[in-house]
Amino acid sequence: MNGWTGYILRVNLTDKTWKKESFTEEFAQKWVGGRGFAAKILFDELKPGIDPLGPENKLVVALGPIAGIPAPNTGKVVVAAKSPLTGFYGDGNLGSNVSSQLRKAGYDAMIIEGAADAPTYLNIEDDKVEFLDAAEMWGKGTYFGNEWIYKKHGRNAGVLNIGQAGENKVLFAVIRSLEGRAGGRPGIGAVMGSKMLKAIVVKGTKQIPQADPELMKKLGIEGLKKARELDQKTGWSKQSTNAVLAWCNEVNGLPVQNMRKTSHPEAHKIDGERLNDARIATYGCPSCTMHCGITIHDDEGRESELDYENIGMLGPNVNVFDLKKVGSLNYLCDDYGLDTISAGAVLGFYADAIEHGATKGDFKFGDADKGKTLLWDIATRKGEAGNLLADGALKAAKVYGKNSADYAMQVKGLEMAAYNCKSIPGQALAFGVAAIGGHHREAWIITFELKHSKRESYGPEKAAKVIELQRIRGGLFEMLVACRFPWVEVGYELENYPKFFNAVTGLDWTLDNFWTAADRAYSMIKLHYLREFPNVTRKDDYPPAVWFDKSNADTEGPQKGVVLEYDKYDSLLQHYYDARGYDKRGIPTLETLKKLGLADEAAAAGKHAKLS
Amino acid sequence: MKVTVKLIGPLIYEGGFSEKVVQLPGPMTAGELSAFVKIDKKRPTIITRNGRAVANSDTIDDGDRVVISHIYSGG
Numbered sequence: 001m002n003g004w005t006g007y008i009l010r011v012n013l014t015d016k017t018w019k020k021e022s023f024t025e026e027f028a029q030k031w032v033g034g035r036g037f038a039a040k041i042l043f044d045e046l047k048p049g050i051d052p053l054g055p056e057n058k059l060v061v062a063l064g065p066i067a068g069i070p071a072p073n074t075g076k077v078v079v080a081a082k083s084p085l086t087g088f089y090g091d092g093n094l095g096s097n098v099s100s101q102l103r104k105a106g107y108d109a110m111i112i113e114g115a116a117d118a119p120t121y122l123n124i125e126d127d128k129v130e131f132l133d134a135a136e137m138w139g140k141g142t143y144f145g146n147e148w149i150y151k152k153h154g155r156n157a158g159v160l161n162i163g164q165a166g167e168n169k170v171l172f173a174v175i176r177s178l179e180g181r182a183g184g185r186p187g188i189g190a191v192m193g194s195k196m197l198k199a200i201v202v203k204g205t206k207q208i209p210q211a212d213p214e215l216m217k218k219l220g221i222e223g224l225k226k227a228r229e230l231d232q233k234t235g236w237s238k239q240s241t242n243a244v245l246a247w248c249n250e251v252n253g254l255p256v257q258n259m260r261k262t263s264h265p266e267a268h269k270i271d272g273e274r275l276n277d278a279r280i281a282t283y284g285c286p287s288c289t290m291h292c293g294i295t296i297h298d299d300e301g302r303e304s305e306l307d308y309e310n311i312g313m314l315g316p317n318v319n320v321f322d323l324k325k326v327g328s329l330n331y332l333c334d335d336y337g338l339d340t341i342s343a344g345a346v347l348g349f350y351a352d353a354i355e356h357g358a359t360k361g362d363f364k365f366g367d368a369d370k371g372k373t374l375l376w377d378i379a380t381r382k383g384e385a386g387n388l389l390a391d392g393a394l395k396a397a398k399v400y401g402k403n404s405a406d407y408a409m410q411v412k413g414l415e416m417a418a419y420n421c422k423s424i425p426g427q428a429l430a431f432g433v434a435a436i437g438g439h440h441r442e443a444w445i446i447t448f449e450l451k452h453s454k455r456e457s458y459g460p461e462k463a464a465k466v467i468e469l470q471r472i473r474g475g476l477f478e479m480l481v482a483c484r485f486p487w488v489e490v491g492y493e494l495e496n497y498p499k500f501f502n503a504v505t506g507l508d509w510t511l512d513n514f515w516t517a518a519d520r521a522y523s524m525i526k527l528h529y530l531r532e533f534p535n536v537t538r539k540d541d542y543p544p545a546v547w548f549d550k551s552n553a554d555t556e557g558p559q560k561g562v563v564l565e566y567d568k569y570d571s572l573l574q575h576y577y578d579a580r581g582y583d584k585r586g587i588p589t590l591e592t593l594k595k596l597g598l599a600d601e602a603a604a605a606g607k608h609a610k611l612s
Numbered sequence: 613m614k615v616t617v618k619l620i621g622p623l624i625y626e627g628g629f630s631e632k633v634v635q636l637p638g639p640m641t642a643g644e645l646s647a648f649v650k651i652d653k654k655r656p657t658i659i660t661r662n663g664r665a666v667a668n669s670d671t672i673d674d675g676d677r678v679v680i681s682h683i684y685s686g687g
Contacts, residue, residue: 234622234655234682235621235622235625235626235682236621236622236682238621238622238624238625239621239622241687243620243621243622243681243682243684244621244684244686244687246618246620246621247620247621247679247681247684250618250620250660250663250679250681251660251663251665251679252663272620272621273624273630292687307687308687309687419686440686440687444685444686444687446686447658447683447684447685450658450660450664450665451658451665451683455664455665485687488685488686488687489684489685489687557663558662558663558664559663
């Protein structure tokens with residue numbers, strides 16, 4: 001087999017054993033890698049209803065056939081497990097040297113089972129796996145942990161680690177790498193913490209098997225050069241992702257005050273221009289051609305790495321318009337291992353709930369200093385508020401009651417990213433039908449809606465665009481595994497990716513093959529959802545009620561009085577289901593599943609819930 | 613005719629300003645205004661007028677706020 005190493009490393013933390021397992025070429029071609037591998041493995045190996053924070057859950061680290069090979073932005077890793085935040089399959093990707101090191105160690109994926117009885121870290125070097133004492137790192141943040149590991153294992157080691165949030169099973173704890181990268185928004189860091197696994201360290205010395213390594217080397221070098229040229233030509237890296245903050249503010253899409261408002265007169269204080277002015281360094285992932293991490297000094301003099309999502313959610317969403325203070329909130333999230341999007345959403349929700357009398361507390365919008373204290377309380381589950389907010393906005397809302405769930409800004413329990421879509425129907429749909437809950441990673445169509453459709457349209461063209469992008473962003477890039485930025489932001493041609501894939505595997509795939517594989521992975525994740533929630537309804541694919549609430553509409557500006565409309569949103573959802581081959585609940589029909597080669601998986605899911 | 617023009621992201625460095633009031637020599641379309649403030653015609657952009665997207669062929673009126681942006685894709 002070329003392209004894939006053909007092996008998965010299975011590690012059991014309970015009895016400190018490990019084994020190398022082979023997989024077939026049929027499995028490889030059907031599931032490609034990354035998200036595809038993880039969704040299939042977890043479906044086959046997890047029983048529905050298990051406690052996501054119990055030893056029965058499994059943590060999967062998965063790579064794809066071009067991961068770790070020099071080419072545009074291939075230094076990514078997918079991490080996945082049953083999510084403690086959403087209750088079904090959850091995943092995320094992050095940049096890490098684990099991408100190349102695990103492949104060079106001879107594995108395309110790692111399955112971590114059981115739970116250690118004391119703080120542990122794994123040290124993997126080719127065919128050796130060690131279960132080492134992590135007591136010195138336990139209770140410490142991710143920056144300390146990273147440095148501690150680098151001193152022992154060298155700076156070129158691949159490292160995945162967690163902070164205090166993961167240790168304390170905060171339901172939106174992430175896994176971190178390279179001191180600036182984070183992934184696994186739906187609490188995959190909490191799953192790692194529940195296993196008392198503080199870190200994973202990987203080094204490999206083998207060759208990654210490739211059908212035509214000379215061709216891949218040529219394509220990879222050309223691709224790196226081209227993608228860098230496109231970045232320089234467009235000037236994208238000047239402000240990186242945070243250029244979009246000023247634009248969102250102009251088009252009424254900025255998350256302000258727990259997404260109550262869509263723009264703010266002080267937004268210019270934290271926009272891309274200010275970020276570029278304050279820049280002290282720039283960071284990216286391995287093989288990156290367009291670094292997105294811009295660091296600044298925060299209000300305590302620490303180096304904090306920022307991009308749009310964390311500025312949007314820890315800034316305007318909590319009414320903080322001081323870039324250094326936003327930097328400070330971001331630094332703490334990164335050190336504790338909290339997801340910055342969910343952290344901003346949870347803080348915003350908490351301030352909103354206090355304002356609306358759903359709970360009592362002394363946190364107000366704009367109070368960054370109290371926000372810092374709250375982040376520590378959340379990361380350590382300290383006090384009543386910290387412990388409850390550590391479970392995410394939706395679970396907190398269920399405790400608070402008083403209709404506060406209406407303004408818990410999440411879908412399926414996962415807090416939404418930094419786009420206020422109460423007057424942007426297509427992106428609201430993209431959040432509603434994202435595979436793992438309210439994520440922007442899989443489809444972002446706001447410029448399409450404004451430029452190529454009509455903002456107020458709920459037409460099938462928007463559902464079709466969401467599906468097109470899900471196949472590319474949530475499918476191709478999450479399975480290969482690579483960063484989507486060169487294609488999505490600076491126009492590096494998508495057709496290059498099948499060329500890379502074919503060079504390493506010796507196959508002859510076109511983009512159409514990837515769309516089929518992507519649809520299969522999406523259906524697989526839907527079967528995870530059905531198995532866990534057999535009473536699923538289409539309402540599960542709705543965004544929060546506050547986006548439909550006329551009393552929450554903008555009171556001035558071009559979107560004055562505009563909110564989402566229930567009947568029209570429902571028809572947009574139906575366009576999506578029809579195009580996907582899903583039933584009225586948003587679950588793939590038996591016919592769709594059979595077409596995708598998922599008859600066995602359908603039969604397995606059918607034991608727990610009805611398929612149509 | 614005066615309009616306020618705001619540039620977003622890398623266009624700021626291309627046009628040489630972030631936001632300013634621009635005196636126009638006469639009626640212009642959105643596309644013509646973009647060229648007038650020295651944004652490369654080949655660069656794909658999205659233009660909004662008073663918060664709503666417009667086509668390059670749409671006319672700009674006195675007092676409008678025009679925002680010209682690189683096309684972002686949500687990271």
